[in-house]
Amino acid sequence: MRRWVLLWIAAAATIFGAPPSFAGEVQKPKGVVELFTSQGCNSCPPADAVLARLAARGEVVALGYHVDYWDYLGWKDTLAQPENTERQKLYGKAFGKREVYTPQAVINGRTHVKGGKRGAVEAALVELERTGKGLSVEITVTRVGDSVLIDAAGSPGGIGNAHLVLVQFDPVKPIVIERGENKGRTISYANPVTSIQTAGMWHGKAARFELPRSEINKKGGCAILLQAMGEDGLPGPILGAAIVAPETQAP
Template sequence: MKKRLFLCLAACAALLSAGVSFASDILKPRGVVELFTSQGCNSCPPADAVLNGLVKTGDVVALGYHVDYWDYLGWKDTLATPDSTERQKLYGKAFGKREVYTPQAIINGRVHVKGGKRGAVGAALSELERTGQGLTIPINVVRNGESVIIETAGAPNGKDDAHLILVHFAPRQPVTIERGENKGQIITYVNPVTDVQTAGMWHGKPARFELPRSEVNKQGGCAVLLQKVNKEGLPGPILGAAVISAEAGSP
């Protein structure tokens, strides 16, 4: 018994010295939910609550993209960015839609449902898993010194192309809505996206990406998405994902 305990402790020490992080990192999520929402839309608070619930489950990469096209209704969304609006418009083009809407939840980059319907979001996640359209490419993340190492598995056929995308998000925060359709409400927003950037290319083979630790160790956290993008630059299926939580004491 003592020998087993010693071996277990030694293994844990080895993992820690290698830089593996446990905290609230999500390395084996069942899916990715991207919610397009707005503080100025009176249909969005139920969807924001759904996203909050998904974050609490700990097995879904849940991201809140705040759009700015409802700001004219009397309240300027304090978390909105033009990039979030642009990402939703690109998804709209990819789905062949002339208009976008809120709250819209996009699951694994493949399907979209009304974000305020928890049952619809859950059903979409389950159906994609059942039909082999879940997250099929494992992603491993290790912190090592001043670097973060992102390792991806290969495609079953060894041939595929996707972008390695970093989605930075801020910490959970309550916002008091002072004007507009949600005036007087205090709504807590989780994982509000602050920046999206492409960090590299994946070509269907096992790959290793090394990034500066400072790049991913920002306030809130960072999601890593392995996402197909077509020749027109439109986002497609997400093949793999992970979440890197911000480290304690980071700015």
């Protein structure tokens, strides 16, 4: 996995100009939906369609994590990453589950529902927001020169700890499935995850992170997740999120 060159800068650093608008960027999402899916799972296409609709609406950070544990059914998922499977297993442990399943939609890192049930996904987002478990820490993204600056606001009282997680993903990918349970189908997968990288730590106070602009431009897209972690290293609630879309042309 490619390592990112990252620089922690104090939150009181000089304020730069307002960021330009880039199509596809989501800087104040209503929530985060992480779908664990597989091309070899015949229950997954409806969930893939739900995720695609959510991604197209642009109101949430919608991410597709393709897992590899169904590859033995006759079709090797062309978008699967071992890191995706590992992330789902860690979520399973955090939720107290012995087994994982597809399609599973994890909402804000706090709860999970069957990914093919659009109503359940949207109801979970609404309920988490209603009960104060939505995204509470604002994340803003600014492009300045050769850098992309990520600003995470502080929490009430400056209390809390979280990892800044960068999730790289590709644009929509139509895949022709030639074997297995979905044989003969062509399915378009939204925001398939290609890598997951912890970039730094947030300690409850406003902070700024910097990464090379060139890294964003040459990849598909990047979701920024501010995610609390348990003492056992298991993923916890996602406190803030944003999406940085690639630029079609670098200046």
